[in-house]
Amino acid sequence: MHKSLSLPIIVVVLVSAALAWWLWPRPPKDMGAGGFGEPQAVVVETAVAEEREVTPTLESPGSLRANEDVIIRPEISGRVLAIRFDEGQRVQKGATLVELDDSVYRAEVNKSRVNLDLARRNHDRARDLLEKQLGSVRDQDVAEAALESAKADLALAQARLDKATLRAPFSGIVGLRSVSPGDYVAEGQDLVRLVDLDTMKVDFRLPESVLRLVGDADAVTVLPDALPGETFAGKVYAIEPAVTETGRSLTLRARIANNEVRLKPGMFARVRLAASQPVRGIVVPEAAIVPGAEQPAVFRINTGRAERISVALGERGPGWVQVSEGLAAGDVIVVAGQEKLRDGAAVTVAGAG
Numbered sequence: 001m002h003k004s005l006s007l008p009i010i011v012v013v014l015v016s017a018a019l020a021w022w023l024w025p026r027p028p029k030d031m032g033a034g035g036f037g038e039p040q041a042v043v044v045e046t047a048v049a050e051e052r053e054v055t056p057t058l059e060s061p062g063s064l065r066a067n068e069d070v071i072i073r074p075e076i077s078g079r080v081l082a083i084r085f086d087e088g089q090r091v092q093k094g095a096t097l098v099e100l101d102d103s104v105y106r107a108e109v110n111k112s113r114v115n116l117d118l119a120r121r122n123h124d125r126a127r128d129l130l131e132k133q134l135g136s137v138r139d140q141d142v143a144e145a146a147l148e149s150a151k152a153d154l155a156l157a158q159a160r161l162d163k164a165t166l167r168a169p170f171s172g173i174v175g176l177r178s179v180s181p182g183d184y185v186a187e188g189q190d191l192v193r194l195v196d197l198d199t200m201k202v203d204f205r206l207p208e209s210v211l212r213l214v215g216d217a218d219a220v221t222v223l224p225d226a227l228p229g230e231t232f233a234g235k236v237y238a239i240e241p242a243v244t245e246t247g248r249s250l251t252l253r254a255r256i257a258n259n260e261v262r263l264k265p266g267m268f269a270r271v272r273l274a275a276s277q278p279v280r281g282i283v284v285p286e287a288a289i290v291p292g293a294e295q296p297a298v299f300r301i302n303t304g305r306a307e308r309i310s311v312a313l314g315e316r317g318p319g320w321v322q323v324s325e326g327l328a329a330g331d332v333i334v335v336a337g338q339e340k341l342r343d344g345a346a347v348t349v350a351g352a353g
Contacts, residue, residue: 041346044337046301047285051329053278054315054322056213062204062222062271064263067255068170068196072097073188075163080183085174091194093171098179098191102164109161112154119143119150172196173261200256200263202234204271205249213275220254224269232256232263236273281314281322287335289313289321298327299334299341301349306334308343 078100085097126143129135168174175193179185202222206214218236234256243250254271256263289311290297296313299306311326327333334341341347 041348042340044334044347046332047335049284049327049331055278056275058273060204062202062269064267065201066195066265067199072191077187091168095168098166100164105161108157112157116150116154119147123147197261200258208248221272222269285335286321288333301332306341306345306347
C-alpha cells in the first residue's frame with residue numbers, strides 16, 4: 001500500500017518541477033551567463049572642451065537715483081503768500097515755486113535805497129568841498145565810507161527780499177507739497193521735492209578682485225527689476241577713488257537716458273559691465289550643462305564610461321558657456337543623451353567607428 005502511493009507523488013513532483021522551469025523568466029540575451037551582465041551602452045553625442053578667450057561680463061546690484069534731487073526749503077521764516085506750481089508737474093529752472101510774505105523785506109529795501117541816495121549826495125558834496133578846498137580829506141573819507149555802507153545795507157536788504165521767493169534751482173518735476181497758502185513756515189522747513197528725471201544715475205559696486213578687468217570700460221546695461229525684460233544703456237562717468245574697507249569694493253556711477261521717465265529714483269536694478277579685456281577660459285557647448293539641485297554638472301567620457309563632474313559656470317554667449325572649475329581643455333563631454341545617463345554608465349559615441 002505504501003509503495004503504490006509513492007509513485008503518484010513522485011510523478012506530481014516531477015511535473016511541478018518541469019512546469020516551474022518552463023515558467024521561470026529568462027535573462028535577456030545581452031546579459032551574461034548568470035543573468036546579471038552589463039546593460040547595453042547608451043548612445044551619446046560628444047564635444048571637446050576648448051580653451052579660448054572670452055570677454056567677462058561683470059554684474060552687480062545697483063540703485064537708481066535722480067540726476068538732481070533736492071528738497072525746497074526756505075532760508076527765512078515767514079507766512080506762505082502764494083504757491084506757484086502744480087504738484088507732479090514739470091517746472092523750468094528759475095521758475096517761482098513759493099512766495100513768502102515779503103512786506104517787511106520790501107520796506108527794508110526801500111529804506112536802504114533812501115539811505116543810499118542820501119549817502120551818495122553827501123559824498124558828492126564832500127568831494128566838491130574838497131575840490132574847492134573848503135572841506136577836509138577826513139570829511140571826504142567819512143562820506144565815502146558812509147556811501148559804501150549804504151550800498152552794503154541795500155544789498156543785504158535786497159538779498160533778504162529775494163529769499164522770500166523760492167525758485168527752482170534746475171528744471172525738473174515737483175512732488176507733493178506739504179504746505180498751503182497762509183501757513184507759517186520756519187527756516188529750513190520742507191516744502192516740496194524737486195527732481196530731475198530726464199537723466200538717471202545708477203550706483204553699483206564691484207569687488208577689488210575684478211578691478212583689473214574694468215580698465216577703461218564704461219558701457220553698462222541696466223536691467224530694472226520693476227521693468228522685467230527691459231534694458232537701458234548707460235555709461236560710467238565717475239568712480240569712487242577709494243576701496244571700501246568693509247566690503248573691499250569700489251563704487252561706480254553711471255548715467256542713463258530716461259526720456260520716457262520710466263525709471264524712478266530708488267528702483268533696484270542689475271548692472272552689467274563688459275570687461276575692458278578678454279581672459280582665457282574653458283568653454284563648452286551650453287547643451288552639455290546638466291542642471292542640478294545643488295550645482296550644475298556635465299558628463300565627461302572616461303575610458304568608455306560617463307563620469308558626472310560638478311562644474312562652476314562663468315560667462316555665457318550664444319550657444320556656449322564658460323566653465324571656471326571642473327574641466328580641462330581637451331576633455332570629451334556629452335552634449336546629447338544625458339537624460340539616459342548615470343554616473344559610471346557605459347557609453348557609445350554616435351558616429352564613432
